[in-house]
Amino acid sequence: MAMVIQTLIADDEVLARRKLRQLLSEEPDIRIAGEGSTAFEIMELTRATAPHLLFLDGQMPGMNGVDLIKALGDSDDIAMPQIIFTTAYDRHALQAFEIQAVDYLLKPFTAERLRSALARARSQLQLSQKSARHGPGHDGASPYASRIVFKSRGRILFLSASEIQWIAAEENYVRICVGATTHLLRETMTSMEKRLDPSLFKRVHRSAIVNLQYVREVRTEARGDYVVQLKNGQKVPMSRSYHARIDERLATA
Template sequence: MVIQTLLADDEPLARRKLREFLQADADVKIVGEAGSGAEVMDLIRKTNPQVMFLDVKMPGQDGFAVLEEIAAEKSMPMPSVIITTAYDQYALKAFDARAVDYLLKPFTMERLRAAVQRVKDQLSTAPAKPEKGPETREQEYLNRLVFKSKGRILFLPATEIRWIGAEENYVRISNGTESHLLRDTISSMEQRLDPKMFLRVHRSAIVNLNHVKEIRTDTKGDFVVQLLNGHIVPMSRSYHARIRHLLGRWMMRPKAS
């Protein structure tokens, strides 16, 4: 598998370093280099790259403006994107834009190899993509959350989320061993997560169905969701009918005695 790759960075030295690193990988073919947003768009139209290493700050259009322009052109396939930048504050925006990885300059050869391997894994397992349109893009859901916590940028796969709870203007996200408080709303999280995996059970709670053990009533007669790790999440009666309808489509019927 030869990966058609575009380098986009306004610094020639940065492009040269990246080029030298990538030329050591026989699976990577560099099809073009760009130093501005306009050049990026021109090269994408000409070369149709599978992967793009994209700097955030470039003259004319910045990296995110380039991604917005690509998305706006329905006939233009979106390449897999690896953001390269000297600034860590764009990480959340990068992954909202569905970047495959985020390389913080200066990065090492080992870090670059890991990013390239992530792209290879994605390309080797990806199904054939239908022509891009609004109706297909709307069905894309977050497969990971990226956020800052205690001076670190954390990557949390959606599959590892156990539950999400609302706390005023924040949401608390738990992976079973620790939780993180993020500035977001429970409704926004519900819309961005795959409804086949995540279910809202209360106005202030979402659970990952892959980590649910049972739904039952507690000693007060209220419905609760018990997770595999024993954690209890309240279920609102206002959501019960909707949940029962959804679960009814999946539930296996016991054999009649």
Template sequence: MVVDDEPLARSSVTLLLREDPDIQIVGECGSGEEAVSHVRALRPDLLFLDVQMPECDGFDVLEMLGAQVPTAVVFVTAYDQYALRAFEAGALDYLLKPFDDERFRLALRRAKQRAGQAGSSSPKLDHLVIKSVGEVVFLKTAEIDWIEAADYYACVHVGPRTHLLRRSLADLDDELDPAAFCRIHRSAIVNLERVSGLKLNEDGEHEVVLRGGTRLRLSRRYRKQLQERMEKRISRRTESPRVPPA
């Protein structure tokens, strides 16, 4: 994700990022407040962040995110006086504008290395322990149909049953295997194995159709991500539902 209040500065970073086939840009933000909201929703691994922005600067963004700060943060700024503070805040690198392509690629290599190390050290969730009155349920994640946010809880839908789990949807999205699960809306995650198709509703909005007929709203923000994850499953299937282009 790229955050800068100057459109030209954002554009210069995104153009360089698009040269790397391993990088997917999940969003661009023009303010600190917007960045906090988008990072919480999209959970990027890498954040290119401007320092000086009106009302909410780069350091404010990291403070507001707290434990949700991405794995790798690279500050991009024209001011060298913030470098020490940036590294104290946990930044991986500090790019001074104007920077050349090679310096940018060095920062990107460092970021990819850190993100890869973080991913390899975090085993994916394969079961849940759900406690309720008089009952403890041990649930394999493969049995889940879909998960719905409910304030500070998550409603885990398994066939006709719904289990209430005291976990945030964002945390579950981080821990579930991305090859098996995908967030389709800020309030919903689906098991890709349960997806039977995609349809437009009467309002012209895309919906994910699950086996059994459940229909869930597909947010434009997550459509590309769903498409990519479903396409990765094509090699294991003769047919796979595809997401219509935006």
């Protein structure tokens, strides 16, 4: 039997709430537990109804959506729901995903885009339920990023971490390589390494991180230099100091 997802709608515009409620009426597992127009109302509704999912406008009377999420997280008597932002502005998008929002819908959004966000929310809720069945200490939240979210040429891009083949350092930036496509982010290699699951991503050089899913082999070139060869034929340099670590990991994979 499908889980009934208790849902709150937070938006200071009546028409926006009405439209979202209408779209959600097509989803049989969604139950609207309440709606509010101010940050205070949403705090109280969340405390009273313990929703699984909260659709949150990015800018509401009292505080913006990011600050509201932080306030919810600081309240000992409130269980944090899954969050889907619904807003006309993209300025809070990067902050939203840093605090583990499920999705960020820019108004006006389509029914198809909403269904995509709901699919992500359902997946997260199912993961939380499975983790809860393992007993105390399993809160269902992975400390590692499943997606990398960033701005590129005026767009907000959502890149699944599993799609990343390797990452290269370029001065004050990192270049994320996805096949023939690359993306340049203003971030450090150390911060990227901390965000990614170490069972999949390994630092092989001070300037390179590889996704082990895409590694074909580690080999020694004619001059004695180590390289990691990816399945697509690309070669990533490996320093001697990192060779022992990845060689051991691949031997036991």
